[in-house]
Amino acid sequence: MSGQSNGVPRWVARLIDRLGTARAEDFSRLPTPAEGGRASAVLVLLGEQAGAPDVLMLQRAETLRNHAGQPAFPGGASDPEDVDAAATALREADEEVGLRPESVTVLTQLPRLWIPVSDFVVTPVLAWWHTPHEVHPREPAEVARVDRLPVAELVDPDNRLMLRHPSGWMGPAFQVRGMLVWGFTAGVLSVLLEMGGWARPWPRDRVADLPAPAPQPTPSAGDELG
Template identity: 80%
Template sequence: MTRANGVPEWLRPLLDRLGTARVEDFTRLPTPPEGGRASAVLVLLGEQHGEPDVLMLQRAETLRTHAGQPAFPGGASDPGDADAAATALREAEEEVGLAPASVTVLAQLPQLWIPVSDFVVTPVLAWWHAPHEVHPRAPEEVARVARLPVAELVDPANRLQVRHPSGWVGPAFQVRGMLVWGFTAGVLSALLEMAGWARPWPRDRIAELPVSTPQPAPAAGTDVG
């Protein structure tokens, strides 16, 4: 069932809730009033066989930062980008071959600060109204692209927390061979709660990240110490 504009009804609760979304819904860290490098990520929701999913990529193991880590498509803003949505769509096209015309931008979430890299990230929520094949366009940067079903993301068997050697603890998802954690998992966790899709899951299930794991980017549900 869809609205007149083609956006599915299952997205309505999330869109309604995002109208009052605040930084505090996603992170305990306030966004600085100025400074930080502007960037954006694309939270692209689609549908397969009547079931919602989200587009995710896995970074190449050879990268100097965030090697092997799942993430939303996205990156730093360019001077020619009109806004955060333009940044997110451009990066998604460069990374996985996403056609911008296949996407309906729905909302820009609050700007979130990542202190470890000093990025100020705007998550851009979008509906994939005309899905098509996507793949890593630069294998040296992107190892894999996947559409992760929301039903599997909210399955309690696939949810856990991870602990970084620094003491940071935050939500994570173990889905289809991907361990999604850090900033990406924090944003996902918050959106699932806002949409009313989340299910109770065992918060005491904690996995230790390897000592060599890069410093995480805090987001919703995280703790330090």
């Protein structure tokens, strides 16, 4: 994973090249409405430790009414003062885990994706963490944990499965370092791992039921991979 290209590692540059032709259909079979929906953004923050890539992830507090205990990218709804999706994603990451915006290089925005159950239109913002620093939950009532999940562990076939919701929805999931990553977040991760050339074959017939109590299902970006 060594080497730099335009200030970012070559593995990041290769991913950016692949994303140059990405369409919303590559991430979700659900068409994004041309109008309407609540604008929001998430920060897909790539980093590197000892030459190995990772991604920043938080885990929601168990006491939340929605998405309790669910791992996610930092992010949330846009505020009127946010000039663009990147501003939303960086502001939310600062508020949630204390991420310093100056430590991040925004690389590109992924296609806007629609989550019909909440009517959010989400823009994933891909970024490079050029100056990593300590992060932590700033509001324990909302964020229980923050961690950097190594890509090598995310693509390990032993850590991958399909997750089934009682509603019948089913999509890809990851079990890494005590986190069960599923739904929208897992769908975006699945596609990025494929596009980055990291994905390894894994048993698609390994299916588990979403543990109770279950939040409302979030249609997964990339749920067609199942």
